[in-house]
Amino acid sequence: MTAVTREHHDTTVHAEQHATRKASAITFSFLVVLTVLEILLAMTRIEGSALYNAQMSGDAVFWGLVFLAASNAFLVLFFFMNLKFESKTMKYMVALPLAFPVLYALVLIAEAAWRRIW
Amino acid sequence: MSAEAATGLSIHTSETQEYFGTSSTGKIGMWIFLLSDAFSFVGLLLGYGMLRSGAHVWHHPGEPELSVNFAALLTIVLVSSSMSMVMALTAAVERNRSQLLLFLGLTILGGVVFLAGQAYEYTHLIEEGLVFGRSAYASTFYVITSFHGLHVLTGVIYMLFIFVRGAGGKYDSGDYREVELVDLFWHFVDLVWVFVFTFIYLIPSHAGA
Numbered sequence: 001m002t003a004v005t006r007e008h009h010d011t012t013v014h015a016e017q018h019a020t021r022k023a024s025a026i027t028f029s030f031l032v033v034l035t036v037l038e039i040l041l042a043m044t045r046i047e048g049s050a051l052y053n054a055q056m057s058g059d060a061v062f063w064g065l066v067f068l069a070a071s072n073a074f075l076v077l078f079f080f081m082n083l084k085f086e087s088k089t090m091k092y093m094v095a096l097p098l099a100f101p102v103l104y105a106l107v108l109i110a111e112a113a114w115r116r117i118w
Numbered sequence: 119m120s121a122e123a124a125t126g127l128s129i130h131t132s133e134t135q136e137y138f139g140t141s142s143t144g145k146i147g148m149w150i151f152l153l154s155d156a157f158s159f160v161g162l163l164l165g166y167g168m169l170r171s172g173a174h175v176w177h178h179p180g181e182p183e184l185s186v187n188f189a190a191l192l193t194i195v196l197v198s199s200s201m202s203m204v205m206a207l208t209a210a211v212e213r214n215r216s217q218l219l220l221f222l223g224l225t226i227l228g229g230v231v232f233l234a235g236q237a238y239e240y241t242h243l244i245e246e247g248l249v250f251g252r253s254a255y256a257s258t259f260y261v262i263t264s265f266h267g268l269h270v271l272t273g274v275i276y277m278l279f280i281f282v283r284g285a286g287g288k289y290d291s292g293d294y295r296e297v298e299l300v301d302l303f304w305h306f307v308d309l310v311w312v313f314v315f316t317f318i319y320l321i322p323s324h325a326g327a
Contacts, residue, residue, distance in 0.1 A: 010212075017208040024204040031197050035315075039190050042320035046186065062321065069316035073309055080200055080305040087139035090149065097153060101160040108164065112171035 027079040031072055038068045059113050066109065142295045145302070152306045155269075159310050162265060163317055166258040178253050182246035185239070189319040192235045193311065196270075199228025200308040207301045210284070210294035218289060218297070222281050225304065229274040236267050259318060266314050269307045276300050 043051035045061050078084040083091060138146055170176055177183075202224040209217035240260075250260045280300045283289070289297060 013212055017211050020208050021205065024201060028197065028201040031200075032194065035190070035193055035197065038316060038320060039186060042186060065316050065320055069312050072312045076200065076305055076309045076312065080204060080308070081302055086141065087137060089137040090139070090141060090146070094149060094153060098156060098160075101157065101164065105160070105164060105167065108167050108171065112167070115171070 023079060027075050030075055034068050034072050034075075038065055038072075041065060041068070062109070062113065142298070144295055144299050148299045148302050152302065155306070156310070159262075159265070159313070162258075162262050163313060166262060166317065169254045169258060173254060176255055178255065180247055181253065181255060182243055182248050184243075184259070184319050186319055188235070188239060189315055192232055192239075193315050195228050195231050195235070196308050196311050199225045199232070200305055202228065203301050203304045207294065207297055210289050210297040211292075213290055213292050215284065215287065215290055218284050219281060222277060222284060222297075226274055226277045226281065229270050229277065229304075232270050233267060233274070236263065236270075262314060262318060266307070266310055269310065273300075273304050273307050276303060 040051060041061055041064050043049040044053045044056045045058060046052060077094075083094060202221045206218055206221035206225060209215075209221055243259075248256045248259070250257055277300055280296060283296065
């Protein structure tokens with residue numbers, strides 16, 4: 001690699017990594033906010049906490065927590081683990097096998113919600 | 119052009135490139151491993167869900183509540199360490215050894231703090247009466263969190279190995295594939311904790327029963 005090509009290559013790499021750091025910092029901020037939201041939501045059903053609210057629906061809190069956790073997981077998977085930038089094959093390789101246990105988990109949760117265990 | 123292609127690390131034939139882009143074979147292997155590991159956690163969490171949803175009494179009198187605040191602190195530590203891992207990988211791509219070691223060191227520190235926090239939590243919970251084997255609540259808590267903790271410990275050892283290699287100049291040439299693999303593993307540990315934190319700590323045990 002000549003000095004000029006090398007310099008051009010380094011500039012490209014720095015620009016790409018700068019963009020990665022910026023995107024990751026935004027992802028990190030979202031993760032913190034979503035985690036705080038999760039905690040606040042959970043507090044509404046924890047007796048003795050300042051946010052405790054007996055009127056709050058247990059189902060709504062539970063599905064809210066599931067949604068926030070799934071959002072957090074999606075952010076980590078797509079932006080920290082860079083699945084967003086992988087090929088279609090890689091995306092399917094990861095997503096399809098996981099779809100079945102996720103479906104099963106949703107059925108289990110829905111069934112537990114029907115029996116109102118929380 | 120991806121950074122990987124820019125550094126000339128693509129080692130694929132046209133056939134593998136068609137399906138996996140510029141991903142290294144190690145990276146594809148790591149994804150398959152993480153997928154199989156994810157199934158282990160899914161199995162444990164589903165088992166926990168079934169036990170909990172089928173139990174007449176989940177939280178027996180005398181057993182302590184889990185501390186949401188303390189677990190939240192551990193969560194922030196782990197998420198922050200994920201961010202520092204991103205910084206370590208970008209430094210490796212840029213062939214910046216000092217930054218790589220700085221951020222990898224911070225990530226290792228995050229892992230150690232998490233493990234110390236978990237040990238502290240276990241000690242207190244055992245003293246307060248949450249003993250493995252005495253209830254499904256206690257047993258599932260210890261099995262799932264310790265299995266995750268084992269992953270954190272593995273990650274710390276793995277990162278120490280990469281740190282030593284990085285300090286020796288292994289990644290100065292721009293071949294950052296090994297750092298990329300440890301990066302994936304560490305984010306996976308963070309990813310799993312998101313679910314452990316939500317399902318084990320955040321779902322209140324007395325709520326609305």
